[in-house]
Amino acid sequence: MASKGKVRGISGQYPLVQNVTVTEGRTANLTCRVEFNDNTSLQWSNPAQQTLFFGDKKALRDNRIELVRASWSELTISISDVTLSDEGMYTCSLFTMPVRTAKAYLTVLGVPEKPEIDGLTKPALEGDHITLTCITQGSKPAADLRWFRNEKEVKGAKEVNASGKTFTVRSSLQLHVDRNDDGVAYTCRVDHVALTQAPQQATEVLEVHYAPRVEIIHSLAVPQEGQYLKLECVSKGNPSPDPVMWTKDGGELPDLDRMIVEGRELTFTSLNKTDNGTYRCEASNHLGTSSAEYVLYVYDAPTTLPPSTIPPLHPIPPDPTALLGTHVSDPTDTGSRDPNALGQRSTDHALIGGVVAVVVFVTLCLIIVLGRYLARHKGTYLTNEAKGADDAPDADTAIINAEGNHAHAEEKKEYFI
Incomplete structure (x- = not known):
């Protein structure tokens, strides 16, 4: 050109x-x-x-x-x-x-040579401090070097040295490596006036080894008896911590017929109360071990009884309107769906029921008092016929005998209540 x-x-x-x-x-x-x-x-x-x-x-x-x-x-x-x-x-x-x-x-x-990246350790360990250095030679004038982390530009430190009529350019990038750098592409790009087509560049992908981290994901928010439950042990680490180990309350899983372990998943085919406990998932690689716990509590399965067999939580007094011959409105009627109307009717029923209960109670008390009074004043009523009837063949003779019996004059008296 x-x-x-x-x-x-x-x-x-x-x-x-x-x-x-x-x-x-x-x-x-x-x-x-x-x-x-x-x-x-x-x-x-x-x-x-x-x-x-x-x-x-x-x-x-x-x-x-x-x-x-x-x-x-x-x-x-x-x-x-x-x-x-x-x-x-x-x-x-x-x-x-x-x-x-x-x-x-x-x-x-002078056309700059294709850059080279030095200083990369494969694999790097989480927590390491490494320095990536990018070098290009033969540029005239001196080339410009730029760093990119997954296409996002990051700042490096540049150094230029003359070599005859051309220049050698270096750029360094300081990194504190963590697990987020695993799989990240670092690119060094050369910009120069002589590069009319695509710029020269070099790319290195970091591989970072780190200890695993574990969490448990469960398929049910409220596990109940008879339900199907799946626990998934999600472990992230490099190298991959596979397989994982499941335990219950610090020991082995008790019922392998209903508790199925497949890879990282623990499945309960049908929950019951014996499954209650603390389940632990553990994953390891050569850099360390991590674990997570899930506390399982199995709730009672919901039961639905026929309407006639469901005992009321509170006694409901009889509807006085039925006793008075009042027509009970259809519950499907629009007015019966009004919560205010329902509340008012419930209040009236409770008031009337209370009055009826008081009246019934007072009546029962009066009957008991009257009975006790009559029992206390009960006497014997003997008529004249009765007094002479023991030896008399007929009523007239009984009366004559009764009148002639002076020895039992006290018994001829009549008592009235």
Whole structure:
């Protein structure tokens, strides 16, 4: 790639040239023009003042240098596979009296090499401090290095050193490694004017080993008798802590027919009260051991009885409106769904029921008192007929006998209540 700079020289019998910038390894074209020429020859010379072309005649034996165009008004040559040593001041001469010249500077860009990342330990351990260093050489001018953590740019420390006409650039990145760095891609990217296509870059993916961490996930919020329950032991660690170990109350699982262990999962096919206890999941790798606990309490299964067999929580007094012959409204009626109407009716029923209960209680008390009074004053009522009836064949004789019986005069008296 070549770019044009400021035009040098003046019009007329003066040669006109332009500065040229080219990337190392590519081709540079040097052009010299004049507006008016009386058949005077043009000449190109290199920075060492060696003649390259005089008119259309090649003067220097260099297979990289070729003639592009030669005429009375223009002399253009090309230098292929340009190197950094080709950089410098080139001179175009017009051989008039006196000789007139114009100078063009050829700038050669040094292409930076693909960067390399050093300092990475595989695998790294959680808690380690490591330094990643990115190096690129051969850039001219000095390249710029940028760091990215999963495509998000992070700041590094850059150092530039000259090496002849090119530069060596280093950039370092300090890391305190934790488990969040596991699997993270760190990329060092080279930005440079000579890189017209995709930038040069290098990427390293960190592998971090760390001790496991464990948690238990359960499938039921309120486990009840007869239900299916699954406990999953979620363990995160590197290397992976597989398999995991399940225990109950510090010992082995008691009922392997209903408690099924598959990988990291513990499944209860049908819960009952004997399953109550503390279940522990433990996972290990070479860096450590972690565990989590789940306290299982199995609740009673919900029961639903027929409406006629459900005992009321509180006694409900009889509905006095039924005794009074009042029509009971249909519970499906819209008014019966009104919570205010229900509350008012419940209050009235309670009041009437209370009054009825008091009346019944007072009546029972009166009956008991009257009974006790009658029992206390009970006597014997004997008539005259009864007194003489023991030996008399008929009623008249009984009366005569009764009247003649003076020995039992006291017994002839009648008692009335």
